Amino acid sequence: MTIHSASSPGGNLPAPRSALDANDVRTAYRRWAGVYDTTFGGISASGRRATVQVINGLPGRRVLEAGVGTGLALPMYSSGKRVVGIDLSADMLERARTRVREGRIATVEALREMDAEATDFADGEFDIAVAMFVASVVPNPLRLLAEMRRVVRPGGYLLFVNHFAAERGLRWWFERTIAPASRALGWHPDFKFAALFTQEELAISERRPMPPFGLFTLVRLPR
Numbered sequence: 001m002t003i004h005s006a007s008s009p010g011g012n013l014p015a016p017r018s019a020l021d022a023n024d025v026r027t028a029y030r031r032w033a034g035v036y037d038t039t040f041g042g043i044s045a046s047g048r049r050a051t052v053q054v055i056n057g058l059p060g061r062r063v064l065e066a067g068v069g070t071g072l073a074l075p076m077y078s079s080g081k082r083v084v085g086i087d088l089s090a091d092m093l094e095r096a097r098t099r100v101r102e103g104r105i106a107t108v109e110a111l112r113e114m115d116a117e118a119t120d121f122a123d124g125e126f127d128i129a130v131a132m133f134v135a136s137v138v139p140n141p142l143r144l145l146a147e148m149r150r151v152v153r154p155g156g157y158l159l160f161v162n163h164f165a166a167e168r169g170l171r172w173w174f175e176r177t178i179a180p181a182s183r184a185l186g187w188h189p190d191f192k193f194a195a196l197f198t199q200e201e202l203a204i205s206e207r208r209p210m211p212p213f214g215l216f217t218l219v220r221l222p223r
């Protein structure tokens with residue numbers, strides 16, 4: 001098992017106040033693993049499919065999927081890609097491994113239990129890194145972004161698809177109301193763009209609302 005401490009790359013970044021630590025993530029996803037595909041996996045299906053379609057259209061072969069979970073996206077990569085999936089949760093990964101084995105998915109190079117905030121990959125060894133529905137779950141999203149940037153070569157791409165908190169209205173109120181349950185939920189309902197990206201990064205990013213009802217947003221950043 002490869003779990004690094006916060007002293008690895010990105011370790012000097014400020015840690016935003018977080019209700020989750022690595023053990024909370026493992027505990028939450030131990031509970032979720034058995035029902036994930038039929039619950040959240042279903043709601044997020046079209047956003048995941050659209051994101052992998054974007055990736056399949058990008059140049060470059062090696063893809064890092066950070067927080068690969070049960071591997072729902074793995075069958076969707078085109079034959080020209082080679083995917084390495086990592087996750088903190090052994091329970092989620094076990095399901096991803098079964099999916100790859102039973103589906104004989106040749107595009108998957110490796111599935112590893114590893115912290116996406118501090119990996120053991122070399123600088124620039126991937127063309128693309130993607131985190132689907134992960135940024136609001138990791139203990140420190142800024143470290144996730146820094147680490148994804150480190151392992152992607154200059155000229156490559158970073159992609160995030162996530163729920164970002166509404167700025168006003170009924171959804172804003174609802175997300176704020178359920179935010180104290182972050183630890184039990186295993187994610188932050190009130191996660192904002194600003195928790196992950198600077199204004200400069202947002203200015204050079206491409207953003208696209210994702211179904212259902214624009215609840216998720218795909219953000220693509222050049223490396």
Ligand SMILES: C[S@@+](CC[C@H](N)C(=O)[O-])C[C@H]1O[C@@H](n2cnc3c(N)ncnc32)[C@H](O)[C@@H]1O
Binds near residue numbers: 071116133138
């Ligand atoms: C909501 S699930 C998303 C799974 C998958 N990306 C999908 O599209 O279904 C979030 C996943 O992120 C993983 N995760 C959370 N923090 C992590 C970290 N620091 N490093 C690696 N994986 C992490 C969780 O274990 C969980 O499997």
